[in-house]
């Protein structure tokens with residue numbers, strides 16, 4: 292085929308240990324993952340609350356299919372918007388104490404769609420945390436706004452950028468919980484900066500929602516920050532909520548504007564109504580099964596306490612813990628050794644993380660038990676300890 296760079300770039304990925312492949316799984320959600328008939332304890336999934344096999348969510352999905360059929364049939368602006376979608380939007384607005392909510396089929400599309408819709412003018416400034424997700428970076432840098440990145444959680448640098456900015460409209464963009472380090476955004480610092488400089492604040496809480504806050508509302512609730520009209524929040528359903536899709540919350544006028552102008556929303560088939568009903572069931576479980584969040588936090592503390600001192604981990608404040616291995620090669624080696632011992636973890640390599648910061652990403656869920664955690668920590672101590680000795 293033409294596009295001669297394809298072959299060269301694939302060869303380069305391979306030479307740098309950055310080549311990606313997919314594994315065909317017999318089962319990929321829940322405590323056990325099955326690959327080629329072999330069972331592994333799954334420490335790779337974002338199913339933080341362990342809800343992906345929950346009977347209430349499955350039955351809501353099935354009932355939804357019986358009532359509405361499998362797909363939604365069209366965009367929300369044509370015939371794709373049902374009572375199920377409306378009910379979910381209202382439930383989320385209430386849960387998140389936000390004026391209004393809009394559903395998207397994926398979090399990626401919500402982020403890139405909203406940012407490209409807001410970034411229509413060169414007199415708009417976007418200020419992104421350095422560790423922002425690819426969908427935020429794509430949305431911002433593909434728009435007409437002037438986009439700049441500040442050092443991770445560095446509120447001083449952000450304030451400096453905002454002070455020097457001559458943009459008319461300003462939007463600060465950051466995350467609640469960072470997916471590769473597991474640390475949280477300094478939402479109170481970001482919020483203060485937004486108020487001081489008359490900027491708006493966009494928080495992607497894909498990894499905070501469900502897991503943090505009394506009723507799983509996410510990072511804002513956990514950090515006790517009151518939500519103002521300058522705030523836009525994005526939450527996803529494919530992680531702790533165990534379904535699929537995303538929601539954006541904000542002022543009534545802002546959401547109406549997205550309905551009228553956001554191309555990702557207007558020109559895309561709405562999520563299936565059954566998925567909306569399943570997500571409603573999932574949010575109800577976030578309220579009623581608080582023990583899941585308590586268990587995650589207990590297991591996470593247990594895991595950290597069992598790791599040897601020589602094991603370097605990220606500054607995690609959530610159930611995502613990065614075990615730093617340095618090179619891409621050691622990350623892949625450790626991943627394979629742990630797999631040989633019955634544990635499924637994913638090696639995370641550049642460009643997902645910085646060069647030299649490759650890691651194993653451990654996600655602890657409420658489906659795990661004390662024994663899973665102790666055994667994993669023991670194997671990591673052994674495998675990474677040996678790697679360090681050989682350096």
Ligand SMILES: Cc1ncc(COP(=O)(O)O)c(C=O)c1O
Nearest residue numbers: 397398399424470495497527529
């Ligand atoms: C921080 C963050 N934002 C957005 C997304 C995209 O969400 P979705 O998987 O629903 O497209 C992800 C998923 O990887 C994510 O980690």
